[in-house]
Amino acid sequence: SVRHEQANKIILDLEKLYEHPAEELTVVARYARGIQQQRGDYNGRVLSIRADDLRTLAVVFDTTPSGLVEQLNEFGVLVADPRSLMQNQGG
Template sequence: MNKNNPADRLRIIRKSKGWSLQDVERNSNGKWKAVVIGSYERADRAISLKKAISLMDFYQVPVSELFPDIPPQVSTRSIALDLVKLSAEQSEYSSTIQRFARGICDRRKDWNGQVLTVRVNDLQFLAMLSQQGEPELLAELEKLGLIKA
């Protein structure tokens, strides 16, 4: 078994849920037939991108898990978040960032209220909270003028 092969990854993902091929068929109400899933996992049958996306949605696993060698686009730097400008922002988007920043400040016991250094891991988590990738998050923060130089 090659853990980097998408067909093998399908099997690993299914088994990580503790499901047999029959469990997949039963839990999908017959949408995904055991024989078809088995043929995808053995690479006897090609799976289209559309079906792969649908199957990963059913498994509740990101499609990127089929391709573990492709690194996610992540920032390698921390940023300084301008808390003064952030507090003046009035939108649903900024309220998510405000709650996130407050949580980090409380956890770090950092109450200067001017600038917050958002570390790489914090940035990844904030991207997940805002339901976007890190590049999009950084672009949005730049557009709002919330990144302090």
């Protein structure tokens, strides 16, 4: 089926993810650090992740990709609109 990837783009708020005390997020944080390393993308406050990687993480958590997104949302570690962050950085 044809899907509009942009609309489903998963963007992690790294600051919140790395500081969150929930034990469940340890694995997600480790995964995100791995992606940062692969990309050499160390300075971002946010990280866009692949749909494929979301599926892999969902398997680890014994849930579906949308189930995992819901959980991440409840923990408050997803960014709805990354452009809203850039406004706070003042350029």
